[in-house]
Amino acid sequence: MWPGTLPLVVLLTALLHPSRSIKPNFREVEKRVLDEILGPGSYDARIRPSGENGTDGPAVVHVNIFVRSISKIDDVTMEYSVQLTFREQWLDERLRFDDHDGRLKYLTLTEANRVWMPDLFFSNEKEGHFHNIIMPNVYIRIFPYGSVLYSIRISLTLSCPMDLKLYPLDRQICSLRMASYGWTTDDLVFLWKDGDPVQVVKNLHLPRFTLEKFLTDYCNSKTNTGEYSCLKVDLLFKREFSYYLIQIYIPCCMLVIVSWVSFWLDQSAVPARVSLGVTTLLTMATQTSGINASLPPVSYTKAIDVWTGVCLTFVFGALLEFALVNYASRSDMHRENMKKKFREMETSSIDPGAEPEPDGATTFAMVRGTEVHADDSESLSLLLRSRLTLCRVFQKPLVGHEGDSMTQCEVHMKQRPKNCCRSWLSKFPTRSKRIDVISRITFPLVFALFNLAYWSTYLFREEAEGE
Numbered sequence: 001m002w003p004g005t006l007p008l009v010v011l012l013t014a015l016l017h018p019s020r021s022i023k024p025n026f027r028e029v030e031k032r033v034l035d036e037i038l039g040p041g042s043y044d045a046r047i048r049p050s051g052e053n054g055t056d057g058p059a060v061v062h063v064n065i066f067v068r069s070i071s072k073i074d075d076v077t078m079e080y081s082v083q084l085t086f087r088e089q090w091l092d093e094r095l096r097f098d099d100h101d102g103r104l105k106y107l108t109l110t111e112a113n114r115v116w117m118p119d120l121f122f123s124n125e126k127e128g129h130f131h132n133i134i135m136p137n138v139y140i141r142i143f144p145y146g147s148v149l150y151s152i153r154i155s156l157t158l159s160c161p162m163d164l165k166l167y168p169l170d171r172q173i174c175s176l177r178m179a180s181y182g183w184t185t186d187d188l189v190f191l192w193k194d195g196d197p198v199q200v201v202k203n204l205h206l207p208r209f210t211l212e213k214f215l216t217d218y219c220n221s222k223t224n225t226g227e228y229s230c231l232k233v234d235l236l237f238k239r240e241f242s243y244y245l246i247q248i249y250i251p252c253c254m255l256v257i258v259s260w261v262s263f264w265l266d267q268s269a270v271p272a273r274v275s276l277g278v279t280t281l282l283t284m285a286t287q288t289s290g291i292n293a294s295l296p297p298v299s300y301t302k303a304i305d306v307w308t309g310v311c312l313t314f315v316f317g318a319l320l321e322f323a324l325v326n327y328a329s330r331s332d333m334h335r336e337n338m339k340k341k342f343r344e345m346e347t348s349s350i351d352p353g354a355e356p357e358p359d360g361a362t363t364f365a366m367v368r369g370t371e372v373h374a375d376d377s378e379s380l381s382l383l384l385r386s387r388l389t390l391c392r393v394f395q396k397p398l399v400g401h402e403g404d405s406m407t408q409c410e411v412h413m414k415q416r417p418k419n420c421c422r423s424w425l426s427k428f429p430t431r432s433k434r435i436d437v438i439s440r441i442t443f444p445l446v447f448a449l450f451n452l453a454y455w456s457t458y459l460f461r462e463e464a465e466g467e
Contacts, residue, residue, distance in 0.1 A: 030107055033097045037142075038114055042094070045116050048187060049092040058186055061090040061118045063178065063231055064193040067200045068153075073174070073209055073237060075164070076296050079126055080174050081157045088118055088150045089193070099144035106149075109140040115148060118188060123177040123230070127157040164295065167302045168244040169458050171212070177219060177232045184226035191231075192216050198233050209237040248291060248304065252311040255284050256447060259318035263440045267329050267432050277319035284308075284315045303458050310450055314443065321439050329432040 037043060051057025066085040073080040092115070099105070109115070122128065130152065131137040137153035160174035180188050197216050204211060219230040259280040262273040288308040295302070 029100065029104065033104065034107060034109075037095050037097050043115075045114065048116055048183070049090065049094065052091075054093060058189045059090055059118075060189050060191060061088050061120075062191050062193045063088055063120075064197045065176075065199070065233070067198070067204070069201065070204065070206060070211070070235075073160070073172070073206065075162065075167075076294065078160055078162050078296065079157055080160045081155070082176070083153070083155045085151060085153050087193075088120065089147060090118065091145075091147050092116065093146045095142050095148065096146040097142075097144055104144065106144075107142040109142065110136065110138065112138065112140060112150070115140060115142070117150065118190075119181045119183060120178055120190070121181045122156060122158065123179050124159045124175060125156055126159055129155055131155070164298055164302050165300055166458060166461060167295070167304055168239055168241060168248075169303055169461075170239055172209075172237045172239070174235045174237060175232050176235070177230060179219070179221065179230035180228045183228075185220065185229050186226070188229060190229040206237075208240050208243055210240060212236045212238050244304075248287070249307065252284070252287060252308060255280050255287070256311050256314045259315045260440070260443055262318055262322055263436050263443070267325050267436065270326065273322045277315075277322055280315045281312075281319055284312050288312060307454065310454075314447060318439075318443065321435065321443075325432045325435050328435055329430070331431065 049059045052060060064087050066087075068083045068085060071081045071083070095115070097104070097107070131154070139151055141149040141151075143149070156176075158174070158176060160172065162170075162172050164170060178190065180190065198214055200211065200214065213236050215234045215236070217232050217234065219232045221228050221230055259277060262276050265273050265276075267273075291304055291308060295304075
């Protein structure tokens with residue numbers, strides 16, 4: 001070969017095969033493909049796609065969602081806020097294109113009005129908005145075989161009717177419902193995507209709830225205009241009990257126990273016992289009002305209402321117990337004064353030579369050597385009646401002794417079997433002291449039984465409803 005002929009051969013080869021030296025611009029290819037498949041003469045976004053295998057059946061749309069966060073679950077308004085990535089996928093054979101030997105995997109659009117879109121809406125939505133920072137968080141992907149994937153990030157505030165009978169030991173089910181607004185099941189059907197239709201972010205944290213599980217289901221609805229396809233996902237939330245244990249249950253128990261301190265104070269310490277009872281009662285009432293203020297006014301009784309109501313009853317009962325003790329103390333004091341006065345009357349000496357005064361101002365009655373003035377006639381009458389009653393009860397006659405001008409009633413008490421409770425109470429001579437001692441045992445015992453019944457009842461009901 002002559003010298004200098006090799007460069008000429010290379011140049012002729014490059015001129016005859018230009019595709020090997022110049023790479024095509026696939027962005028230009030995408031533009032050309034989009035213009036071809038979405039041109040005004042080839043595609044109309046107002047017409048829905050055909051059914052499966054090109055039939056006239058309904059268009060099938062597969063749905064899946066990714067829950068990014070759940071920011072709030074409100075008991076008062078009965079709603080919850082969620083942010084999710086919502087995806088729909090369907091087949092539109094009018095959008096088929098050549099993938100250029102696999103080099104065009106899909107085409108991307110950011111304008112949803114360029115292609116036909118399912119008219120899906122969230123039926124239990126209260127508020128909602130799209131995310132446009134920095135650009136609208138939405139895209140549409142068109143695959144070579146005509147499949148369309150629509151993805152968008154949205155934030156929703158959804159209604160969540162709650163049953164608060166077991167509050168705060170309850171579980172709540174909040175639903176997310178998606179349905180077609182205008183297309184009936186003859187034209188459009190929604191299906192959950194096979195495999196994993198609902199995904200939840202791993203580090204999902206809620207302040208007062210725990211997401212236990214979620215279930216997907218169908219909820220087709222029939223109206224006067226036809227049957228409409230509907231999808232739903234049920235989110236099962238369990239309320240965190242530790243917050244309420246620290247903020248409500250333990251403080252209420254402490255208030256009830258503090259109200260029992262008055263049982264150990266002296267019955268004569270009226271200011272201390274009254275102030276303690278009134279303070280605990282007002283504090284318990286304030287606690288109950290604060291709890292009810294954070295909940296909606298429902299017509300049924302909640303578990304927290306039973307707890308606060310019984311605790312308030314115990315505190316009020318401790319205050320009433322002091323009123324009873326105070327009354328019994330005054331009664332004991334009156335009785336003690338009567339006994340002391342009667343002893344003084346019995347031990348007073350008798351003057352046999354004394355003659356009654358002519359004006360009758362002073363009259364003497366002699367009973368067992370007791371000198372009783374006329375001014376004490378009522379006390380004497382009461383004493384005689386009580387002695388006669390005892391004599392009748394124990395069938396012991398009034399026995400007169402020779403040489404004695406008085407009448408005696410010998411009462412012989414029958415021997416009764418020993419009773420440990422009665423013998424123990426006999427150590428406390430006054431009724432007021434006995435009431436305090438009995439209250440020290442009765443109040444804690446009844447409160448412990450109430451706790452046993454309360455926790456066993458509501459915890460078992462919680463487990464039953466959780467299943």
